[in-house]
Amino acid sequence: DAKTTQPTSMDCAEGRAANLPCNHSTISGNEYVYWYRQIHSQGPQYIIHGLKNNETNEMASLIITEDRKSSTLILPHATLRDTAVYYCIVRVMDSNYQLIWGAGTKLIIKP
Amino acid sequence: NAGVTQTPKFQVLKTGQSMTLQCAQDMNHEYMSWYRQDPGMGLRLIHYSVGAGITDQGEVPNGYNVSRSTTEDFPLRLLSAAPSQTSVYFCASSYLQGSSPLHFGNGTRLTVT
Numbered sequence: 568d569a570k571t572t573q574p575t576s577m578d579c580a581e582g583r584a585a586n587l588p589c590n591h592s593t594i595s596g597n598e599y600v601y602w603y604r605q606i607h608s609q610g611p612q613y614i615i616h617g618l619k620n621n622e623t624n625e626m627a628s629l630i631i632t633e634d635r636k637s638s639t640l641i642l643p644h645a646t647l648r649d650t651a652v653y654y655c656i657v658r659v660m661d662s663n664y665q666l667i668w669g670a671g672t673k674l675i676i677k678p
Numbered sequence: 679n680a681g682v683t684q685t686p687k688f689q690v691l692k693t694g695q696s697m698t699l700q701c702a703q704d705m706n707h708e709y710m711s712w713y714r715q716d717p718g719m720g721l722r723l724i725h726y727s728v729g730a731g732i733t734d735q736g737e738v739p740n741g742y743n744v745s746r747s748t749t750e751d752f753p754l755r756l757l758s759a760a761p762s763q764t765s766v767y768f769c770a771s772s773y774l775q776g777s778s779p780l781h782f783g784n785g786t787r788l789t790v791t
Contacts, residue, residue, distance in 0.1 A: 599777050601779060608715075608766060608785070609784055609785070610682075610768055610770075610782035610783050610784045610785055611721070611768070611770075611780075611782045612782070613779040613780065613781065616777060616779060618777070654720060658777075664709055664711075664726070664728075664772070664774075665723050665726075665736065665737075666721070666723070666780065668719075668720025668721045668722070669720050670718065670719060670720055671720060
């Protein structure tokens with residue numbers, strides 16, 4: 568079973584910030600939260616990850632709540648090319664390194 | 679630096695045929711893995727490897743074999759293809775240290791008739 572819960576789909580206007588929520592209420596202390604996206608069934612593209620602190624890179628920001636039970640991916644200025652399925656995933660840092668994938672959020676950026 | 683390279687991009691097999699999906703990475707990653715993705719769903723782990731000579735099963739290993747003779751290559755073998763193996767297959771790799779993210783190839787689209 569997926570360890571994360573995401574909305575099935577979301578819309579966002581081009582140029583606005585896209586905020587994608589994710590619930591991971593059963594997350595353990597050593598599990599990282601990763602975000603990937605998949606465009607047109609290409610290989611998943613890594614966006615950002617974090618353990619408990621907020622993170623920012625050139626693509627996005629990741630806000631993790633203090634209790635770590637939920638997080639939000641922020642795309643600050645969405646473009647049409649950001650239309651994709653976004654996956655929020657937790658990963659246990661053991662020898663398996665398995666990622667448990669859910670169905671993700673289909674984000675549609677509208678002109 | 680090509681990243682993760684998968685071949686072929688597309689393949690059609692008849693039931694019972696065998697084939698090997700190729701995966702190569704040039705980033706010296708210790709960890710490599712194979713996933714399958716069915717329509718509208720997330721990825722499911724088939725097999726993985728944490729280094730040359732070491733492989734292990736993931737969530738859905740039945741019908742697939744792997745080997746890891748070098749750090750760079752991690753081929754996936756279908757011994758006797760079945761229609762249920764129609765899917766998109768992704769190979770991914772990463773460093774083992776720290777929280778290194780997975781890097782994915784662009785996939786192999788397999789149809790078994």
